[in-house]
Amino acid sequence: MVDLHLVDPSRQDPYVPSRARELMVSIWYPAAERAAMPMRPWISEPVAQAYADGLAEIGAPITGSWTLATSHGRVDAAADSTGGRRPIVLFSPGMGLPREASTAQAEDLASHGFVVVAMSHTYESRVTEFPGGRLEKSLLPQTADADQVKAEAEKALQVRVADTRFVLDRLADLSTGADPDADGHPLPANLAAILDLSKIAMFGHSLGGATAAQVMHDDRRVAAGVDLDGSLLGSVLTDGLDRPFVLIGSTDRERTQDPSWQQFWTADRGPKLEFRLAGSQHLSFCDNQLIVPALAAAGIVPADFAAKLVGTIDPRNSLNLQRGYLRSFFDTTLGRYADLATDPTALLHSEMIPVP
Secondary structure (H helix, E strand, C coil), rough: CEEECCCCCCEEEECCCCCEEEEEEEECCCCCCCCCCEEEECCHHHHHHHHHHHHHHHHCCCCCCCCCCCCCCCCCCCCCCCCEEEEEEEECCCCCCCEEEEEHHHHHHHCEEEEEEEECCCCCEEEEEHHHEEECCCCCCCCCCCCCCCCHHHHHHHHHHHHHHHHHHHHHHHCCCCCCCCCCCCEEEEEHEEEEEEEEEEEEEHHHHHHHHHHHHHHHCCEEEEECCCCCCCCCCHCCCCCCEEEECCCCCCCCCEEEEEEEHHHHCCEEEEECCCCCHHHHCCCHHHHHHHHHHHHCCCHHHHHHHCCCHHHHHHHHHHHHHHHHHHHHHHHCCCCHHCCCHHCCCCEECCCC
C-alpha cells in the first residue's frame, strides 16, 4: 500500500477557504516482493487517540490502555504486474471517520486482485494525518440539532463528491506514470501499470455510502456501487441510477424504515439489490466491529456499550460476510464473473437477509 498527499490547486477548501483543498488517500494493491518493506500501522498513534476520544464522546467510559496491531499492508511495496491491469474500487468512510476505519475491507479486496483507493475527507474526518505528522482536525460544529446535522451532511456530501472526482482525475494521471503526490513521494514500482481505469466501482459506509451513490450519479466513470447502512442524499434520490447498486442495511434499516432508501429504490432504473445484516448495528460496517468487541472483552469498555455500537452478530462472521458480498458484487459488475449480481440466490446466507 501507499499513502498519497493530493492537493487540488483549482479548488478552494470549503472548510478553510484560505487553503487549496488537500486530501490524504491510501492505495491498497496486490504486491510482488514485499518481505523487505515495512508494515503500515493499522491506525497511527494520533489517529488512534482521536478514535479513543470519539468513543468517549459517545458514552464509552474507557479504562486502561490499548494498542492496535499493524495492518497487513507493506508500505511502498512493488505492485504485482503479472496479473495485468486490475479493477479499481474507491472507498469513502462514514461521516467523521478516517479512511483507516475500514482497513479490513480494503485489505481483503486488494488481496483478491483489486486496487482499493480509500479517502480521508479533510476537516470533516475527526483527524487527518499529513506527511511530517501534521494533523488537521474536524471543523464540523458539535451539535445535536437535527436540522443543522442534516445541513452539515448535505454540505459534506457535495465536498466528498468533488473530492472523489478529483481523485479519479489523479488516478488517470497516475496511470500514465505521473506522480500526483504533492510532496513528490515516489510511486511504488509497477503501480501505474496495473490500474484499469475502464473498471471502477465504489463503496462507502454511512455518509460514504451516500457518497458512492451520488458519485455514480454525477460521474459515469464509476460503474457500480455499494452503500453500507447509509441514508441517501442528493439528486440521486429523485433521478436514480442506471448502473448496478447494492444497499446493505443494519438490523434496523431497510426501505420500510428509511424513506431515502425507498425514494431511491422507486427512482432507480438499474440493477439493484437490498440486504439486511441481522444482528448488526450502524458501526458494524467498519473496523469498529473488530475493535470495540475486543475492547469489551478486555474490560476497557462496557460489554453493553459494545452491543449497542456494533450489535450482537459475531464480529468475524460479520466481517467475512461483508467481505464476501463486496467481492462477489465487484467481481460481477466489473466483469470478472457473470450473472452473480442479478441472482440473489447465489448470495444467500442466514444472517444476510435479502429484502424483496
